[in-house]
Amino acid sequence: MAPSLSRTAPAKINLCLHVTGQRPDGYHLLESLVVFTQFGDRLTVSPSSEDEFTVTGPQATGLPVGAENLVLRARDLLREETGHVEHVAIKLEKNLPAASGMGGGSSDAASTLILLNALWKLGLKQDRLARIALKLGADVPMCLSETPLIARGIGEDITPLSAVAELSVLLVNPGVPVSTPEIFRKLERKENPPLPPLTALDTAPALFDWLHRTRNDLQEPATRIQPEISHCLSALLATGAELVRMTGSGATCFGLFSSQEAAERAREEISASHPDWFVVATSLLHETEAFDHV
Ligand code: C5P
Incomplete structure (x- = not known):
């Protein structure tokens, strides 16, 4: 029997997100610098005599485990597209809060496609996987990439970036789910x-200089709807982070730090003052993880 395969489905951060228009179908046109973190969910797929899906981990509570879960939608769509019918057991360790702007569901779906493509030896190339991914959601193709990128269109038009400065990041979520369409x-x-215009972003000063000239256009409506987001931003600013912003449509906010020690100190401060918030210090991901045989 083939071995189980496992990989991290990393958190996505929109370091900036400009909304530049709207398509006739209602989707918005974006321009975004997207990076991924070493922290994320964990997915494992194993050959099995029947289909199984189990969700564990600190953020598992309340997550839908039926056919609407993006992991199962990815599995089902891959079967539909390829005619492959083998059963599979999928385990999801949910570490990212749901509906939090970190693309947890999208990243889980992208990792499911990557893992099942390998487990079932489908041999699908990146462009075919990306077309399948887009049917699952606008953010799923970018989550297949995992290295820093510029996303345009509705998020599906992706340009990988050769180098982005190595930074530490603090993720803070106040525990309020946010509806992206709203x-x-x-x-x-x-x-x-x-x-x-894009310049070299491979050193921390150059990246911060460029980022300070950008925005997240969704931050204003999100803080209006969910004032807790302003509290997160203030708490991060008080730690001395070099850039503080909301990711995606929120509610997760992030602070960027040049050193891991500074990010770790900030994590301790915010965890102590807000013990009920999700607070994680991590680093930006620079290389795509394949998968582990387990
Ligand atoms: O594609 P996905 O299902 O992830 O998007 C969720 C919702 O977010 C869409 O139904 C749409 O209302 C909104 N959205 C948008 N413009 C984008 C991406 C998402 O308006 N570029």
């Missing part, structure tokens, strides 16, 4: 200026 609906101005 935040987009509450965005008053749909046509905002594009990203500034």
Whole structure:
């Protein structure tokens, strides 16, 4: 029997997110610098005599485990696209809060595609996987990439970046789920200026300089709907982080730090003052993880 395969489905961070227009079908046009972190969910797939799906981990409570879960939608769509019918047992260790702007569900779906493509020896190339991924959600193709990238279109038009500075990041979520469609609906101005021209982003000063000229256009409507997000941003600012912002449509906010020690100190401070918040110190991911045979 083939061995089980396992990999991390990393958290996604939009270091900036400009909304530049809206398509006739209602989807918004974006320009975003997207990075991934070493921290994420963990997925394991194993050959099995019947289909199974188990969810464990600190963020498992309340997560839908039926056919609507993006992991099972990815499995089912891959079967539909390839005609492959083998059963599989899937384990998801859920470490990322749901509906939190870190692309947890999208990243789980992308990792499911990567793992099942390998387990079932389907041999699908990246462009075919990306087309399948887009049917699952606008953010799923970028989550297949995992290295720093610029996303345009509705998020599916991806340009990988050769190098982005190695930084530590503190993720803070106040425990309030946020509905992405609602935040987009509450965005008053749909046509905002594009990203500034890209420059070298491979050193921390250059990256911070460029990022300080960018925004997350969803931060304003999100903080209006969910004031807890402002508290997160203030708490992060008080730690002396070099850049503080919300990711995606929230509610997770992040602080960037040049050193791991500074990020760890900030983690201790915020965890002590807000013991009920999700607070994680991690680093940016620079290389795609394949998978472990377990
Ligand atoms: O594609 P996905 O299902 O992840 O998107 C969730 C919702 O977020 C969409 O139904 C849409 O309302 C909104 N969205 C958007 N523009 C994007 C991505 C998502 O308006 N580029």
